[in-house]
Amino acid sequence: MTRNHYMEKLVPVYRSATEEELKLCNGNWKYGAFFTTVLTESKRFLPYAMRKFKANGGLVYPKHIDTISDLKQDYDVIINCSGLGAKHIFSDYKVVPIRGQVFKVKAPWIKMAFYGDLDTYIIPGFESVTLGGCRQYESYSMEVSKYDSQAIHERCCKMLPSLKDAEIVTEAVGLRPHRDVVRVEKEFITTTSGKAIRVVHNYGHGGYGVTTAPGTAKHAVKLVREILSTNSKL
Ligand SMILES: Cc1cc2nc3c(=O)[nH]c(=O)nc-3n(C[C@H](O)[C@H](O)[C@H](O)COP(=O)(O)OP(=O)(O)OC[C@H]3O[C@@H](n4cnc5c(N)ncnc54)[C@H](O)[C@@H]3O)c2cc1C
Known part of the structure; x- marks a missing residue:
């Protein structure tokens, strides 16, 4: 496919909402967006990626480490994809969590993604619809907050009133591993015991890691190849 072909496919089409869409969005919106798009469901994608990694000869040794000397x-080279963990393992204090909280609800009639004000989003998945959200900078709390729950549910139902009838499956909290800017680069480290270690970092993707990982991973692999082919030292 040529570049132009892609561009043709990607140009957004602005149009008025249809009668059917207006019925769905009868929540008195001032502004916002709705769209259909590709969705990566991490719950399914990650086991698939792990199977592929192992099938290609990858070995997995689960282990918590406090420092790189562990x-x-x-x-030959270490690829560091430790997300928030990089804060402690590599003493990178630019890494901070952005806390998020969501509902998973049963609402099979929702076929499109919706984004509104105050980080309000509604995203249909394979088994449930995700209702969010919030972005709390430097909050480490992994507890579901009843105040966030109330605000998120209220905002989503205001946007799409039919969600009031949706059965709640679960609520979840996650910490987005944010860094300004995302770190994808080489570092050559000498540990306290004098050992030389070659690292390729790939972390700090914040709220966009699923979307951007294919690109940053490709770049990280390029850096690994550079290290291995030149046997370089910084
Ligand atoms: C509420 C919410 C909504 C989101 N929405 C989106 C979205 O719409 N689109 C999108 O693209 N992204 C989204 N994200 C972001 C996405 O989930 C992250 O960007 C992504 O998970 C980052 O992947 P990662 O592999 O770099 O880090 P992580 O997924 O954090 O993985 C880091 C890994 O390192 C391991 N680790 C850390 N420290 C240590 C240690 N000391 N020793 C051993 N292992 C360690 C951890 O156990 C973990 O397995 C969202 C995140 C949240 C929380």
């Missing part, structure tokens, strides 16, 4: 074995 890795006793010698590796």
Whole structure:
């Protein structure tokens, strides 16, 4: 496919809402957006990616590490994808959490994604619809907050009143691993015990890690290849 072909496909089409869409969005909106798009459902994608990694010869050793010196074995290169963990492992204090909270509800009649004011979003998935959200900078709380729950539910139902009837499946909290800017680069480190370690960092994607990972991962692989091919030291 040529570049132009892609561009043709990607140009957004602005139009008035149809009668059917207006019926769905009868929540007295001032402004906002609704659209259909590609969705990566991490719950399904991550097991698939892990199967693929193992099928290609990848080995997995689950282990918590506090510092890079905890890795006793010698590796040609270490790829650091530790998200928020990089704050402590690599003493990178630019890494901060942006806390988010969501509902998962049963609402199979919702076929499009909706974005409104105050970080309000409604995203249909395979088994449920996600209602969000919030962005709380530097909050580490993993508890579901009843105040956030109330505000999120209220805002989503105001946007799409039919959600009042949706059965709540679960509520969840997550910490987005934010860094200004995302760090994808090489670093050559000498540990306190004098060991030289070659690292390729790939972390800090904040609220966009699922979307941007294919690109940053590709760049990280390029950096790994550079290290391995030149045997370079910074
Ligand atoms: C509410 C919410 C909504 C989101 N919405 C979107 C969205 O719409 N689109 C989008 O693209 N992204 C979204 N994201 C962001 C996305 O989830 C993250 O950007 C993505 O998970 C980052 O992936 P990662 O692999 O870099 O980090 P993580 O997923 O955080 O993975 C880091 C891994 O490192 C491990 N680790 C950390 N420290 C250590 C240690 N000391 N020792 C051993 N292991 C360690 C962790 O256990 C974990 O497995 C959302 C996130 C949240 C919370």
